[in-house]
Amino acid sequence: MALLPIxxxxxxxLKKIAAPVLRIDDTIRxxxxxxxxxxxxxxxxxxxxxxxxxxxxxxxxxxxxxxxQLRVFVNPRLTHCEGLQSGEEGCLSVPGIYDKVERAExxxxxxxxxxxxxxxxxAEGLLAxxxxxxxxxxxxxxxxxxxSRLKQSRIKAxxxxxxxxxx
Ligand code: GNR
Ligand code: NI
Numbered sequence: 768m769a770l771l772p773i774x775x776x777x778x779x780x781l782k783k784i785a786a787p788v789l790r791i792d793d794t795i796r797x798x799x800x801x802x803x804x805x806x807x808x809x810x811x812x813x814x815x816x817x818x819x820x821x822x823x824x825x826x827x828x829x830x831x832x833x834x835x836q837l838r839v840f841v842n843p844r845l846t847h848c849e850g851l852q853s854g855e856e857g858c859l860s861v862p863g864i865y866d867k868v869e870r871a872e873x874x875x876x877x878x879x880x881x882x883x884x885x886x887x888x889x890a891e892g893l894l895a896x897x898x899x900x901x902x903x904x905x906x907x908x909x910x911x912x913x914x915s916r917l918k919q920s921r922i923k924a925x926x927x928x929x930x931x932x933x934x
Pocket of ligand 1: 810811812813814815818855856857858859860896897900901904
């Protein structure tokens with residue numbers, strides 16, 4: 768297992784669109800395990816391959832309280848969305864920034880598991896938010912793209928300042 772470095776907004780590589788996984792092999796299984804380890808170590812509830820600079824459609828999520836329900840989604844696709852919810856989001860690629868984003872309340876996600884079996888999951892609440900947030904990453908979007916231009920430029924300034932202090 769290995770911890771992977773997480774790209775930080777506004778890194779342009781976060782804008783890349785991930786390609787479908789064509790073959791679920793040991794490389795993909797190893798990547799999913801490393802992404803899980805990286806997500807837990809960073810205390811996140813999800814991580815998309817894009818965030819570790821691998822531009823393939825692979826996501827790991829654990830939105831459970833006990834942090835013992837690792838879910839792996841290969842080629843996830845929203846097939847149904849209903850209702851609206853709005854909650855504070857954060858992102859491991861945008862550390863220290865939290866803001867409200869509007870998302871569907873309930874989604875159906877079709878995907879492949881690590882055995883290549885097609886699966887379908889109906890999710891609501893935080894798990895539904897996280898699924899939408901991660902699929903956004905695979906499409907080159909971060910949650911700040913849902914905010915106003917003014918908020919986006921303030922966030923960029925704040926992160927640039929943080930980077931100067933940490934350097
Ligand atoms: O850890 C995370 N928490 C979170 C909280 C509210 C909405 C979405 C998220 S996802 C985020 C981890 C992450 O950046 N995934 O891409
Ligand atoms: Ni994120």
